[in-house]
Amino acid sequence: MAIDWDRLADRYAQLIQAGPRSQPELSAIDDLLGEAASGFPKNRVPDLAWFVAALNEPRKKWFVAKTLERVNPVPSILLDPLLAAALEESNPSANRVFIAPCVRTFGKEAVKVRLNELAAQSERYADESLAQAMYWAEAKN
Template structure:
């Protein structure tokens, strides 16, 4: 199945990559194609099974695949529990404070603010988190 997820990620990045100037209609068509692709990916997301979700767990540690994962999780409902910590670690290690929201928001939606705060506190000692100021960046997005 990982080949299938790899293909979907490649398709996603192909769609969002700038290819010159696009007309308003072309932008609309591209945005609809991105929305359809992310929706199909979220709909075929395996249930909360770490083995079936291993591609996502691994992808959250890779640029740029982690951005594809964040987009899929933005529409997945609920986010599989086994992805909670990997998503939060991605947020904690994200150098861009605004981009960390893409990893935190789906967790808050699925698990609630208090649980996300608890998990962030538990993950604060993960290597690289302090260097990136990750706790403050991630906590900013928890209501």
């Protein structure tokens, strides 16, 4: 049975926009992310393509990041999109959710090398974006 990733991402966005959360709401978020992680497409290219594209959508990228907190290992096809999302995130505290799964799977050194390469390849990223992302690549998680 195919998972409707758009439906899960939309539901996640609804739940987190609700503001202060009650225990039932927190449980609903946890259940939803558990469902997403348990159905995660480790090698199904069409589904992985959805995750790559979703990292470029403001409402869906958080669902992807929170799902990947529960997935190990992270497929290599998601490394660059996750790190690009981290470099594009203006909130230096929030970009951790994109970097931590990468560090867990690929290691600190590989993530730092790739962050430097991505930042050097594009003028879209400010110097501070790289510094902020590197902070989380170095952090003890």
